Amino acid sequence: MSSKFQRYTGATLSSHDQVARALGADIITGVYPPGTKIPPEADILERFGISRTVLREVLKTLTAKGLIVSKTRVGTKVLDEANWNMFDSDVLSWRVASGFNTEFRRDLTEIRLAIEPEAAALAAQRATPEQIALLRKRVEAMRDARDSRMAFAEADLAFHQVIGNASGNSLMRSISGVIETALVASFTMASPVDEDAEHEKSVGLHARIVDAIEAGDCDAARDAMRNTIGHGRQRIDRATDTKGD
Template identity: 65%
Template structure:
């Protein structure tokens, strides 16, 4: 199901020089190698370590600055900012954090933000009842139902489904939380997946199908509640896997 896209790639072999350096430094900042208030290595050290040009390094520093991880000041150097400045809605920042492992508190944060936003997105999708969006959601359900051999294929279809809900809401800001959804699903499906239990697999697919049924029926509260159940079930699976 390549049309459903793919999860973020964490293999450095697929990344550009800029992305490799940004990911390495970003992950080290997030992991506390360079704690808030400290300086990251100087230009000469980074250039020697990664073997990149000054142009690439300047772009990397711009990227990390834009994501709220660092700030550069004349005669002071480049310092790491407090986590309160980090843009955790940014797909790269989330993937760097995930590469270091997600603690229980952050898992809880992911679930809470999903519960705050995705049920509303489902309700808005039910209000709009766009036929093309409903067809996309039905296609995603079918892909989930057919994904009985590959954990990745199931997860890709599941991700497509949730991103399609955001798009179907008609709200551009709700659509932009796709990075948060992806991180939550990646984190959960690296530990557990329903595909190896036929009953659990069918239950999961059916619970997603209920969301689409409610959207198609124009049942805003029903769609929201069905979405809440799906998110809470995923959180429960993850907690059991810990």
């Protein structure tokens, strides 16, 4: 299992990460609704069999992510969803664990469409020859990943991370957690490797992004990225229509 996707599966996580993941998921799924208190310290220690030191670090982590707030003589309360840092990779992964409903899939697509096409356009202006070569390498890795959802998803994620780097914009690079979450949806629900035609189309769409970046064509890079994101959304929507939302 790649380290990139461990947060989504819970594989080989430390005690701190396991407990943070479990409590974070409980908060996000409404086991502990906003305004309520999380269980007392003694109950959490008994549930997970951890030390007080580990628990303190877990609570610090959840506080930093905007999920809880601790007050003297009041206890630790769950904050409203408006306070949650949804750009945090862990928070996103816990949201994934609660299910990809229609609203969440829409949110992921909208934020990607708002940012990634512009990142591709900037990359058309700023990408170095080395970054373009790396993008080509990632496309080939996607092409070679015919029998592995994981290998395709990892190559796809790496591709979009290079785009973010090539944009030269540090804020655009920071949404990699959102991109990773969206790709996990593809990986778990409707990977292009499941169908030869879909695999070929996805690889071709990514290759067009690189062609446009290498040509320095901002408009073409922007449009190619939009088409690529749209193709991923269509696959997930078809899978959802088949399985039921």
